[in-house]
Amino acid sequence: MKPNAVTCLLLIFCVMNLFFGCSQRKAAPLPELERAEAVMFDHPDSALRILESMPMPADKEQHALWCLLVTQAECKQLLPVASDSLISIAYNYYKPTEDVRRKAMAALYMGTVNHQLYKAEEAQAFYLEAATEVKKTSDFKLGYLIMSGLGNLYLYRNLPDEAWEACQKAYDYAVKADYKRYEMASLFYMARCHSIKEDFDKALSFYEQTLELADSLNIRNFYYTIKEEIAGVYSRLKQYDKALALEKEAIRNVQPTAQTYYSMGINYLNLSRYDSAYSCFKKALNTSNLYTRKAAYTGLFYLCHQPQYQKHLLSVCDSLRLYEDSVRKLDKSKEIMVYKKQYDHQKLINKNQQLELDKANSTRLLLLLAVIALILLVFFSLFLSA
Structure with a gap:
């Protein structure tokens, strides 16, 4: 029995549906x-x-x-x-x-x-x-992450007005998400915005709000990190005793960092408490961070202008010069790394473009084969019905 035209068309439809359906079907999500x-x-x-x-x-x-x-x-x-x-x-x-x-x-x-x-x-x-x-x-947590990342970038680039706007939006997202940790982090960055602008009263107000949230959430390490940042504000206000009191409270409760000791050294130096400054600067050298070591040697260099420390001036100058050279080389190597990563990124773009071109060529070939198959099926159906 000869197949009629309807049967042939149904056969063609099934073949085409199978052909394109297989190519577009998504794989089942992997459980991992x-x-x-x-x-x-x-x-x-x-x-x-x-x-x-x-x-x-x-x-x-x-x-x-x-x-x-x-x-x-x-x-x-x-x-x-x-x-x-x-x-x-x-x-x-x-x-x-x-x-x-x-x-x-x-x-x-x-x-x-x-x-x-x-x-x-x-x-x-x-x-x-x-x-x-x-x-x-409606993913408010994702919105917070994006705006806080942008705000942090603006802070890094010393753009406090732009950072403030981004951090406000991050805070709004955090409130909508009803997630207190994100609210706390947003307030922390908003305080930094005011600190950079030297609007210290507002900076201290936002730091205090951040402290209250950190305390209520019992996030102890971050609580004392905030205290250290407040100490930095008091130091810039030349209230060195207040700054030192906060830093001493911090190191009694959390593991002090080299940066903390460096900041304490600067405050002691400004208070003319030279022995304490010397001790803190020496402790600040116990780090692998070249920038902190350079800063500590800079503090020691200024300290060596005092008569009792002038005997250390030559060795301090040698070390300071060494770390200045090291930091300069490190900055240069970072610059080279950036150019290399840009080159690698461009290579990846070119590779992806070539893959897309190959994919387009393959798609065109498949469509051509499908058209040929369709023509053959139509010809075959006409031949059978003749």
Whole structure:
């Protein structure tokens, strides 16, 4: 029995549906990715362990999600990120899609990573892109992360007015999310904005609000970090005794840092308490941070203008010159690293463009084959019906 035209058309439809349906069907979500995302907010270390122990996803969408989640876990733990190659894969995948939340997340972490890589202009552009996308969602926590990242970047670039506006928006998102830790962090950055502007009364007011929240949430380490920042404000107001009282309270309750000892040394120096200043500057040298060591030797250099410490002047000058050279070389190497990362980033862009071109060529070839198959089927159906 000869097949009629309707039967042939149905056959053609089934073949075409099978052909295009197979190419567009999404892979089922991987359970490891789902588990990692579920624990990411509270336990990013566990999320990173899950992601690093699973096989690399072969599916393009799942690979993009894996790249996004790995970067998110690293950033939430403040781990150093060597390059933006991983997050670029996620960003390039999600940017043309309609998934606004993933687009906003990818742009956020592109901004975060570029900030770590000292590429402030690029970071700012990505943060602003993320801020635009997150307005289309109701994810207030993500909105906070984006605006606080942008505000912190503006503070880093010494743009207090722009930082203030971003930090206010971050605070609004934190309130909408009803998450007190984010409210506390927003107030902390707002205090820094006023401190940079030398509006010290407002800075102290916001620091006090931050202290109250840190105390109510029982976040002890951060509580004393705030105290140290308040001490910095009093030091700039030349109220060195108040500054020292707060710093002494901090080191009685948390492990002091080299930077804390350096700040105490400066306050003691300004109070002409030279023996205490000398002791603090020496303790500040117990760090691997070249910038802090350079600052401590600078403090010792000024201290050596006092008669009882002039005997140390020659050795202090030699050490200070050594660390000034080291810092200069480090800054230069960072500059070189930035250029290298920009070169690597451009290589990745070129590679992705080539992949997209290859994909387009493959799609055109498949469409051509489909058209040929369709013509053959029509010809075959006409031949059978003749």
